Amino acid sequence: MTTTPRTALTIAGSDSGGGAGIQADLRTFFACGVHGMTAITAVTVQNSLGVEGFTEIGVDIVTAQIKAVAGDMGVDAAKTGMLATVEIIQAVAKTLDEVHIGRGTGTPFVVDPVAASMHGDPLLREEALEAIRTELFPRATLVTPNLDEVRLLTGVHVTGETTQREAADALLAFGPEWVLVKGGHLHDSPRCVDLLSDGSRYVRLDGPRHATEHTHGGGDTLASAITASLAKGMAVPDAVGEGKRFIERSVAQAYPLGKGIGPVSPFWRLAGGN
Ligand code: PXL
Numbered sequence: 001m002t003t004t005p006r007t008a009l010t011i012a013g014s015d016s017g018g019g020a021g022i023q024a025d026l027r028t029f030f031a032c033g034v035h036g037m038t039a040i041t042a043v044t045v046q047n048s049l050g051v052e053g054f055t056e057i058g059v060d061i062v063t064a065q066i067k068a069v070a071g072d073m074g075v076d077a078a079k080t081g082m083l084a085t086v087e088i089i090q091a092v093a094k095t096l097d098e099v100h101i102g103r104g105t106g107t108p109f110v111v112d113p114v115a116a117s118m119h120g121d122p123l124l125r126e127e128a129l130e131a132i133r134t135e136l137f138p139r140a141t142l143v144t145p146n147l148d149e150v151r152l153l154t155g156v157h158v159t160g161e162t163t164q165r166e167a168a169d170a171l172l173a174f175g176p177e178w179v180l181v182k183g184g185h186l187h188d189s190p191r192c193v194d195l196l197s198d199g200s201r202y203v204r205l206d207g208p209r210h211a212t213e214h215t216h217g218g219g220d221t222l223a224s225a226i227t228a229s230l231a232k233g234m235a236v237p238d239a240v241g242e243g244k245r246f247i248e249r250s251v252a253q254a255y256p257l258g259k260g261i262g263p264v265s266p267f268w269r270l271a272g273g274n
Helices: 021-031 059-072 086-098 129-137 147-154 159-172 218-232 237-252
Strands: 007-015 035-047 050-056 077-080 110-113 177-182 191-197 202-208
Touching: 007 021, 007 059, 007 110, 021 035, 021 191, 021 218, 035 059, 035 077, 050 177, 059 086, 077 191, 077 218, 086 129, 110 129, 110 218, 129 191, 129 202, 159 177, 159 191, 177 237, 202 237
Parallel strands: 007 035, 007 077, 077 110
Antiparallel strands: 035 050, 177 191, 191 202
8 A cells, every 4th residue: 555655845935956945845855755845935046156036926826835735735844945025924924824834733834044045145035034033933843044044033143152052042032942053154163063942952963064065955955854854743853853964964965066056965865875
């Protein structure tokens, strides 16, 4: 008999280069053994050299995509990536409440507060930061900002483990259940040390740093791997541990593609790695 896999929904933007966004999320869901579903919020025009532009999808269509899959197929866990505008963020928040996804509903919800591409190209309108803080964070099971996003969202400039803890507390004040303050962008550090906290537990996650510039889609891949584990019913600390292992292997096997920044690779999992 065939078995139906667990399901995960990503609410995010398309990357024409296939390295980040919806494309990274779907391939990570697949590699992690969950059925991926999508609510596309924006279509970016980009390659390894950067984002040339994007257009948003109308809020009605974003909302309808979420309702279509939640009502029929069911969602075991969801995540957000690029949301582009205040209007989309507000509509996503309202719709998630309607379909019972997010903190307190029993269906985990991961917010990856995507603000810019690796090249620094904006993927979120500036005024939308406040909507991420007020509309999405209180509904989130987990938020996964990188250090640039931490600075934009809290004003805390993380330079090491002490300020990382300060950032975790500042983010928790916006109401998510858990925060993962990623340390990957502390390039002077020989290790990638992330901090996971729910305000009472502070879990230090120490991993290797791989020497590669090809890390396009890294944040999306980590958040998606965590979402996949949550969809399988794992508790947040275990799901984050699994996600970190997944991204480490994916960065270790990142490949050059195009003239700029190449993508991280989940192919190792298909080759039988674990
Ligand atoms: O990695 C963040 C990200 C998310 N979503 C889309 C992107 C990017 C980075 O380029 O293009 C669509």
